[in-house]
Amino acid sequence: MEVSPSLYFDGPGVRRVVVPNSILEELEQECRWECIAILLGTRVGGEYRVQEARRIEGTYVHGVFKINFRDWAGAIQGARLKGLEYIGLIHFHANSPPVPSPLDARRMAECPGEVWVIKSKTGVRAWVYESELRELELVVT
Ligand SMILES: [Zn+2]
Numbered sequence: 308m309e310v311s312p313s314l315y316f317d318g319p320g321v322r323r324v325v326v327p328n329s330i331l332e333e334l335e336q337e338c339r340w341e342c343i344a345i346l347l348g349t350r351v352g353g354e355y356r357v358q359e360a361r362r363i364e365g366t367y368v369h370g371v372f373k374i375n376f377r378d379w380a381g382a383i384q385g386a387r388l389k390g391l392e393y394i395g396l397i398h399f400h401a402n403s404p405p406v407p408s409p410l411d412a413r414r415m416a417e418c419p420g421e422v423w424v425i426k427s428k429t430g431v432r433a434w435v436y437e438s439e440l441r442e443l444e445l446v447v448t
Contacts, residue, residue: 322353323444324394324422324433330360331397331426331447337362340401343372345382346424347391355394355422359386371410372398395422395435405432412440 326346334344343365348358361382364375383393400408405425407415415423415436422443423434433445 320353321350321355321420321422321435321443323446324355324357324424325446325448326357326424326431326433328447330357331431334360334362334397335399335426338399340399341367341372343374343396343398345379345386346394346397346422347386348394350392350394355392357394359391360397361386395424397424397426400425400427403427405430407434407440412436415440 334342342362344360344362346355346357346360348356350356363382364378365372366375367373386393400406405427407423407425411423411425415421415434419437420435424445425432425434431445431447433443435441435443
């Protein structure tokens with residue numbers, strides 16, 4: 308018997324994430340740098356194609372965004388019913404580069420295979436934690 312390390316992912320090997328610029332811009336305007344959204348779409352081989360982003364609830368306490376777990380899980384289940392896969396999360400770094408913070412990295416290690424897209428004022432990058440933190444090729448269309 309094999310046991311998957313994660314509830315939500317088919318397996319390792321993701322190399323690239325494709326995100327429409329319209330999704331990035333819309334979130335940036337809505338959020339003013341303070342929100343998290345889940346990324347939904349399809350996976351073809353090693354490539355995730357983002358088709359939809361959905362903001363999830365949470366609370367901001369001392370600069371740390373705590374995700375509402377029920378909202379997160381409910382959004383993923385809702386997406387699956389529509390035939391979309393859960394890709395991961397996007398959030399913003401208003402005052403730091405688009406690199407996972409130590410706290411980000413801790414959460415990533417708890418959810419291997421979850422893609423994290425981080426946008427800052429200097430750019431946007433994508434990351435995944437499998438056996439270690441790894442940057443993915445990010446294509447903005
Ligand atoms: Zn962060």
